[in-house]
Amino acid sequence: MPTPPHLLELFRTAYGAVYQCNRYNCYYVEFAGGISPFKVKDFLTLKQHVDAINVEEMAKDPSRALDVHILMPYRSERCFVLTLTDVLHFQELLQGAKAMLALNSILYECLYAPVVY
Secondary structure (H helix, E strand, O other), rough: OOOOEEEEEEEEEOOOOEEEEEOOOOEEEEEOOOOEEEHHHHHHHHHHHHHHHOOHHHOOOOOHHHHHHEEEEOOOOOOOEHHHHHHHHHHHHHHHHHHHHHHHHHHHHHHHHOOOO
């Protein structure tokens, strides 16, 4: 997907990407063939929900009931139907994006911190 000029790529894997939009103060999550906008709070809530998925339980349980996990994020038109591998890829994508946000915050604090003598 060609990136519009107002979107900054935060993190990319082979399975998706997360973009930051400063114009609308939101993040765009590209995953599983679609792209969805999330406000900052909703993005962090999405990450919490994805991290809360019990991957170990999905892998151990032989029943078909846990073969997929359906995730319907707040204030989003998109519904994610995730298999075990999708959950792992989505967790990796969101964790990497969160790490890049933390790194950007640390760099900003270091560069623009007031000098104390």
